[in-house]
Amino acid sequence: MGKKWKVLLVGMGDFGSTWLERVLLKHEGVGELAVVDRHADKRNKAMELAAGRQLAAYESLEDALAAGKPELLINVTQPHLHAELNRIAFEQGIPVLCEKPLAVDFEDALEASRLAEETGVPLMVAQNYRFLAVCREVRHLLAEGAIGKLHSVEIDFRRCHRMTNYHGEMEQPLLLDVTVHHMDLLRYFTSEEAETVYAAAWNPAWSWYRGLTNAHLELRLSGDIAASYRGSLTCRGEETDWRGRWRFEGERGTLAFADGELELRTSVGKRRWKVAQERDSRWALLDECLASLSENRPGETDARDNLYTARIIQGALDSIREDRLIRLDGRQAEG
Structure with missing residues (x-):
């Protein structure tokens, strides 16, 4: 024991x-x-x-x-x-x-x-999303070159989310509380860092939030990868799960996932399969945290690494406020 x-x-x-x-x-x-x-x-x-x-x-x-x-x-x-x-x-x-x-x-x-x-x-x-079984498999497939050199990533997130807690009073509930997960996943999946971001955010007339609940982000990552993100906490119609819907396009095919299901399309054919999730992803997150403490090493989502996720969100906030493309200087995350 x-x-x-x-x-x-x-x-x-x-x-x-x-x-x-x-x-x-x-x-x-x-x-x-x-x-x-x-x-x-x-x-x-x-x-x-x-x-x-x-x-x-x-x-x-x-x-x-x-x-x-x-x-x-x-x-x-x-x-x-x-x-x-x-x-x-x-x-x-x-x-x-x-x-x-x-x-x-x-x-x-x-x-x-x-x-x-x-x-x-x-x-x-x-950052527990990256510890989901399906996310671990996505990372593995991309790393082993299942679709060749990655060219672009498309992310869609839509929820009709009603909260009675502090979320309703946040200035940026989507970006700070949810998009931060997706940007961390983007870094995790691609093993690359964001170099630029342009963002726009707004609230629909029917929103029950005080802050901005809809946003679009356009990013350029190292490795010459383009990424596009669309998110909403006040959507009408069909919703995604909290992880969103992802599509990766590479030189040899595409990889998509939504609701725990993966679809790989290459010249060889199409394969679709479900990835089971046995436990709450925070269980694996805690496993990693305790293991890192026992082994006296930084955890996978150590704060120093997480600064690269935080700077994407800050860059998006700056872009929304200034209505311009923001260059994300890697030296920022060096402290």
């Missing part, structure tokens, strides 16, 4: 509660477990979900740390709170797995990465 880790989950909102219920209460690597939330009803919900398993619940991070130092802090608070809570963890020498986005502002993300490196405290970002 492997090591059991002492874990502290901070934030018991919609996503925090699923972290607890689907992953932390069942994961064999999690030993002593505690949660933090300032709302009594959410702490009570956590105790109900634990269903008899030993679980401590605290009103504040300070109370939780006073009771004992965890070996991993999972930060599932609202994005604008990430920076301060991560800073407290760094000061205490506690490794952090932080939900995306690492920070609302790219400069804050840079600072978080700098502080983690300066203090020697591991910081990973919860």
Whole structure:
């Protein structure tokens, strides 16, 4: 039996509660477990979900740390709170797995990465989509040259998404909370980095969000790859799943995936198959996080690497504000 880790989950909102219920209460690597939330009803919900398993619940991070130092802090608070809570963890020498986005502002993300490196405290970002079984297979197929040299990528994401939490008040709910996943996947699938981005964003008249829920992005990646992204949180009609629909075109064919199904078309013929997903992708994310801590190495979605995802989002935000093509200087992500 492997090591059991002492874990502290901070934030018991919609996503925090699923972290607890689907992953932390069942994961064999999690030993002593505690949660933090300032709302009594959410702490009570956590105790109900634990269903008899030993679980401590605290009103504040300070109370939780006073009771004992965890070996991993999972930060599932609202994005604008990430920076301060991560800073407290760094000061205490506690490794952090932080939900995306690492920070609302790219400069804050840079600072978080700098502080983690300066203090020697591991910081990973919860980019769980890349840990989905279908996404692992897409990466493998492209890497082994199933469609030859990659030329272009098309991504479509459409949801009619109604939330009662802070999402409705965010200025950029699509880009900061969802597109950040897709841009991380784009980097993961292609093993290339974005060099330029042009973006436009808007809200339809019927939107129930305050911020902008629709966006188009045009990107150029290293390796001479073009990428096009269309996203919506307020669509009408047919929806995609949260991963979106992807189409890759290479010199020898195409690869597409949607709803966990892959389709490969080459001169040899067409092949279509489904990739099973046994567990919540955050399970594999936590596996990688704990393994990286045990092996004293950076995790796959280490904050320093994630800066390259964050700079795409910041570039898109700048492009929307300035209505121009933004060049993404790789030196930005070097801090």
